[in-house]
Amino acid sequence: MEYVKGVPLLRPYIDYDNQEFWLAHREEKLVFQKCTYCGKIIHRPKPMCPACLSTDMEWIESTGLGTIYSWTTFVYDRAAYPGIRVPYIVVLVEMSEGVRLVSNIEDVTSEEMYIGMPVEVFFDKVSDDLTLPKFRKRKVKK
């Protein structure tokens, strides 16, 4: 994915509920929230477990493995954010932990995209202070 130089990057809004998720990316780790009380794995980060209303949360490292649940391609630059060169693909990945994550996929054209495609995480160092989890096609051993 190509970022347009000179256009400010869109940055995540980091708060007390989600900071562990975003800060882990600097160490190239993808983490998800897990309710300490009932064990539910949660994404996006929330202040309270929607299953049991506990506020005790821990963070687990993801396997980084998932499959494409859905996807779309941004083609028209006026409809998209000008800081990213079109076309680019946004994916909704279903992770092996059972949660879904919005991200991008690299090295795949929209002609090659399909729902159910196995993918794995990698970390894109977008700038000195922003690293984002993104995905690549994953080979599955038969």
Add this chain to the structure above:
Amino acid sequence: MKSIKNKVAIVGIGLSGFSKDCKKTELRMACEAIKDALDDAGLTPRDIDGMIKQTDDSADEHAITSAMGMPNLTFYGETRWAGAPCGMVMQAATGVAAGACHTAVIYRAVNGGSGLRSTPSMRSSGQLSTADLLHWAFHSPFGLMTEQGAVAMLAERYMYEYDIKKDQFGPITVTCRQNGAKNPNSAYFKKPITMKDYKESKMVTDPLRALDCYEKFDAAAAFIVTTPERAKYLNHPPVMILGAAQGSVPETENMCGYYRDDVTGLPEMAVMGKRLFKMAGVKPKDIKFAQLDDAYTPLVPMQLEALGFCKKGKGVNFCGDGKKIKAGGRLPVNTAGGSLGEGHIHGMNHVIEAVHQIRGTATLQVKNAKIGLVATGAGGPAGGLILGR
């Protein structure tokens, strides 16, 4: 007139502590307060089908339904301005009374102390509303750009008109702080003040001293309302809504209203009070306690006047040295401390204390507290409730 009188009960309350920096998001604070209110009532998130928010709050309906797993939300609404706590209860109650929902939650969560929240006078769209625009256009160029100054201007003329002397508002803040000093949840627990402290407090916007004005805190609160039928099966005896109203008149602005003939009182509170008492079918003499907007001390006597507890200009006399408004007095006011003596969460804690009084679970319990009044948003669009058993 058909009304919501006796058709809706407050059955659950939740109130956080008051902190200068609680290091939590407003969403988390809201969720925790709602959970406390659910636990208090004996309900679960599945039971909630109505939700009322304050327009300026950052924690919104869908973030809360996601975080708390509320699968049945079918009714939501919002209101804003300082009268919102009572106004939100009224909106929820109209939903319940009309059958649009069965059990509704009302909440506020504000990082007022740590200041993480967005500019309060900006709407979520980032645009100024027309009322805000009028304010910014004609007041800000002259430096009148805080609530404190807006109320000070009103208070100065009020003092001039009714011959009120310097420091006569003092007993109000002293009473609130003495009440709050006995309330373990108060930011001022075990920290009462005296008139000496008041007189030594620095002038901030004449005639207001620092101790005439509330302090900002991080805090959150929530209430749950439902039908009297369902209330029977819940944890506490229901607190019935006997009357509810909001109030606005021409030239009402946030905390002021300078473009009317008389700028010495709260006509929005008067129009609210008229409807409130009529709906409840009671008179000021029937009220056993009042939780009044005490964000700034001069608002308290002005509310007593507007609501008919005393004649115009006699509110300061009514408060006197604090004897009448103390617990055990003719009309105990802000028995948990209110904004000045417990902490400021925009009047939400005033509703909660009224519920405690009616239930009989208050720290400073008023005897025979079977009917009480809450007023919020004195110097702006007003809100009020009359609650009873």
Add this chain to the structure above:
Amino acid sequence: MTVNYNKNEMIPAPVVDPDSKAFWDAVQNQELVFQKCGDCGRLRHPPRPVCPKCRSLNIEWEPSSGKGTIYSKTIYRKSPHPGMKAPFTVVLVELDEGLKLISNMVDIKNDDIKIGMQVEVVFDNLTDDLNLPKFRKVD
């Protein structure tokens, strides 16, 4: 002057909208004008699109006498804005036409400003394109 501005900072300027533009345009020309209903003649301030008395949308602008009395006041001991130095006084002036206006005083000490004091309008030229209507004590 009762307001000392910090010229290195932005001065809080009025937010002008289509309803209030004529008021502020007049102020820039050192005139104080008020909205007048084009049908029933009722004066009103601040400017609004509708007459609250007869609900007419017709608007005229009437020059003010510029004379009035102090109706109320407050002294800011701490400045709410970096462009203005505290302490300064904000006044609510009741003009002879019966309208009220928020403003500041010039050429007077904060403690000398009293309710009931007779005043007249002056124009404080803050920048090339910003005048504000302010008031001066009339002896």
